[in-house]
Amino acid sequence: MARRSDHTRDELRTMIVHEGHRQMSQVGFARFSAREVAKRIGYSIGTIYNVFGSYDMLILAINAQTLTQWQAHVQARLADARTDRLRVLVEAYFEFAVLHHHAWTALYDHRLPDDVAAPEYYQDHIRSLTGIARDEIAAALPPERRAEADGLTRSLLATVHGHCFFTLNGTFKLLGETRPLDTVYARVREAIGTSFTSN
Template sequence: MGRRSDHTRDELQALLLSEGHRLLAEGGLARFSGREVAKRAGYSVGTIYNVFGSLDHLLVALNSHTFTLWANALERELSRGPADRIAALVEAYFAFARDHTHLWSAIYEHRVAPDLLGPADHAARAALTTIVDAEVRAALPADTGTDIGRLTRSLIAVVHGHCSFALGGTFALLEEHDPAGSALARVRESLAMQGYDATLPVG
């Protein structure tokens, strides 16, 4: 039985996002069902379309929320004041993916047209890159001539590739026993080429 009169539209949106995120965390995108989300919220599946427009739009919103949680996790780790902030970033990246594997994987498994992403979605997805960009800028000499934005995106790709191989089991087959350490080494090598000195404090 639907409960259409129980919630305002904003409350209903929040409820569907909460139940959807919980379901996505439990079984990943492969086991995700709009009908199950609606059922858990106490509504019919048509409510998702009334509120979000489509199931894809709901998934975009769910993945944007995951990006927000991920960025918050990185900021919390950095707020501890680690001596090696670059290492802290890499380790926090791996930790979030490891602790929230289904949510992390859904970000990359759900492929949609760019026009499905609204301003809030773009902002949520850019937050993580902004955090990394700031740390890379702080780690490099002020007079570096490199394009920091491009370097940041490349470094994220390096860490993501290592993380993906680790969680997917590929590194185990390759007998790589420290994917995070390997990713950090590659990041440090790239930064060192731009003048980064790991022995100096950052900030």
């Protein structure tokens, strides 16, 4: 039975996101069920929509949790970096996607309607995560190319994402690519214009 008065709105939001993220991590976006989340926490589906306003906003809240975890993973890896920070950055991208395959994929499987903008807090998560990559890329560029950092970051994120996605869905295996991490790292270095030594 739904426990309509047991928790505050903030407590409900935390409970729902926690359970929703747990489920998303286990079954992925295609099999995700807001109704199952409600059942697991002992509330009605109406309570979830009352807290988040819509299914889309619920998914964004869950995906924001994934972005938070992803950023923490990248920052932890960079904090321990002793050599090539760009290599570590690329590795961290792949690592998180592999370790959190369903939750990571849900970031891209979910699409907002064309007439709905992502809330500011969600955009802040995106900017914060991509900002880490931008700072590392800017630091690796020669001074005369630093102004290229923003555009180059967007392009290189797309490149790394494509290699990562093809790795996870088996496309690279079909194409005969056996070292996608090394391959995309080479592309990153070529774009930045610095030499590298493959590990």
